[in-house]
Amino acid sequence: MRLIDGVKDLVALYHDYKTMNKDEKADFYQAKCDYYQKYVELSLIAGCFSSIAYIISDYLLNGSYMPTLIPRFSILGFMVIFFVVTHFFRNRAVTVFMDYFLGHAMVIATIWAIYHLEIKIHASEGFIIMNLIWITIGFASKPRETIFSTLFFLFEILVTNSFNHYPNLDIIFALEIPCGLAVIMSHYLLMLFFLDHYRVEQKLELAMITDPLTQVYNRHLLERIVNKNALEGVEEGQQVAIAMLDIDYFKKINDEHGHYTGDLTLLYIGQKLSKETHDDDYVIRYGGEEFVIIFKNCDVNNACARMEQFRQNIENSHDTPVPFTISVGVSRYNGDYSKTIQNVDAALYKAKNSGRNKVVVV
Numbered sequence: 001m002r003l004i005d006g007v008k009d010l011v012a013l014y015h016d017y018k019t020m021n022k023d024e025k026a027d028f029y030q031a032k033c034d035y036y037q038k039y040v041e042l043s044l045i046a047g048c049f050s051s052i053a054y055i056i057s058d059y060l061l062n063g064s065y066m067p068t069l070i071p072r073f074s075i076l077g078f079m080v081i082f083f084v085v086t087h088f089f090r091n092r093a094v095t096v097f098m099d100y101f102l103g104h105a106m107v108i109a110t111i112w113a114i115y116h117l118e119i120k121i122h123a124s125e126g127f128i129i130m131n132l133i134w135i136t137i138g139f140a141s142k143p144r145e146t147i148f149s150t151l152f153f154l155f156e157i158l159v160t161n162s163f164n165h166y167p168n169l170d171i172i173f174a175l176e177i178p179c180g181l182a183v184i185m186s187h188y189l190l191m192l193f194f195l196d197h198y199r200v201e202q203k204l205e206l207a208m209i210t211d212p213l214t215q216v217y218n219r220h221l222l223e224r225i226v227n228k229n230a231l232e233g234v235e236e237g238q239q240v241a242i243a244m245l246d247i248d249y250f251k252k253i254n255d256e257h258g259h260y261t262g263d264l265t266l267l268y269i270g271q272k273l274s275k276e277t278h279d280d281d282y283v284i285r286y287g288g289e290e291f292v293i294i295f296k297n298c299d300v301n302n303a304c305a306r307m308e309q310f311r312q313n314i315e316n317s318h319d320t321p322v323p324f325t326i327s328v329g330v331s332r333y334n335g336d337y338s339k340t341i342q343n344v345d346a347a348l349y350k351a352k353n354s355g356r357n358k359v360v361v362v
Helices: 002-019 022-053 055-062 066-073 075-088 092-115 123-129 131-137 143-164 169-208 220-225 250-257 259-276 300-316 337-352
Strands: 240-247 282-287 290-296 326-332 359-361
Touching: 002 169, 022 055, 022 066, 022 075, 022 092, 022 131, 022 169, 055 066, 066 075, 066 092, 075 092, 092 123, 092 131, 092 143, 123 131, 123 169, 131 143, 131 169, 143 169, 220 282, 240 250, 240 259, 240 300, 240 337, 250 259, 259 282, 259 290, 259 300, 290 300, 300 326, 300 359, 326 337, 337 359
Parallel strands: 326 359
Antiparallel strands: 240 290, 240 326, 282 290
8 A cells, every 4th residue: 555655745746847847847856956055075985985994905805905005096186176166166967967977986996996906896896886986976866867877887897898808797797787777766766755855845935935825925035035135036127116095093993893904915915916926026024004016127107107006096996805905115126125114114204104005106
C-alpha cells in the first residue's frame, strides 16, 4: 500500500513539474542548488582528501609510494581552482559546472595513478567507488546534467583504456552501466521529492507575506522588495507610482456595525483591489484600514486616474458590506522609497483633512 501511495505521489509531482514554465524551473533548480550546495561542497572536499589516502593501497600494489605520489596529490591543485572560481562566480550554472569539474578531476587523478600501477585489475573497484561522487554532486544539479556527466565518465574510461589497457574493461562497463543508470534514476526521484519540499516552502513563504484576512500582501513583503531604500526590479527610466488608501471613518463602521462587518469591509476592499490592479502591481495591507498599492510601469497621472476610478466604484457600489468611501494619496516613485512613502502619506493626510472621499496627488 505504501508503495502504491508513493507511486501516486511521484506521478502527481511529475505532472506538477511538467506544468512549470522555463522561469519557474530555473527558480526551482536554483533553490535545489542553494539548499544542497554546502553539503555537496563539503562532501567533495572530503572526497578529494580521501582520494589522496588511496596512496596507501597504491603502496600495497606497487611496493612504493613514489610512482603515484604526484597523481594523487594533483587533486590539491584542482581544489584551488575550484575555490577560486566558486568564490568569484556564484550563479547556479558555474557552481554546478565546478562541482563536476572537481568530480572529474578526481577521475583524472585516479586514472593518472592507475597508469603508474603495475597491477591494474583493481581499477574496476575504483571506478565503481566514483559513483559516490556523482550521487553527491547530483543533489545540486539537474538530472540531465547527471546524465551528461555519467556518459562523459564512461567516455573517460574508454579513452584512457588506450594507454592504461585495463585487463577487465568488459567487467568495468558491465558494472558501471547499471550503476550509472541507478545514479540517474535516483536523481530523477530526488528532483521530484525536492519539488514537494519546494512547494511546501513556497506556501510557507507566501503565508509569511500574505495578510490572512484580506488575502493581499502584508508589510513583510516590503522587506523583500525594498533593498537599500530602493524598490527591487525597477529599471532605470521605468515609471512607478505608489498610492496609499484609507477607509473613511472605519472606526465608525466597527462601532456601529461590529468588528465582523469591519472585517468584511477590509476583505471586500482587498479582493476588489486585487481584481482591479495588474499582475505586476503590488497590493499591500499596510496597517489597520490602510492599503499601499505599488503600480509598476505606470506614471503618476495614470495611477491617479486608476485610483479615482476605483474611488468612484467604491462610492457607487451596491455590494459592499456597508456603504463606505475611501481617501487616497498618490505620488511618483523617485528612486527613494522612504521619501516617496512620506510624499504618499502627506497626500493621504491632505485628502483626509480636506473632506475625505477624494484622491490627492503629490
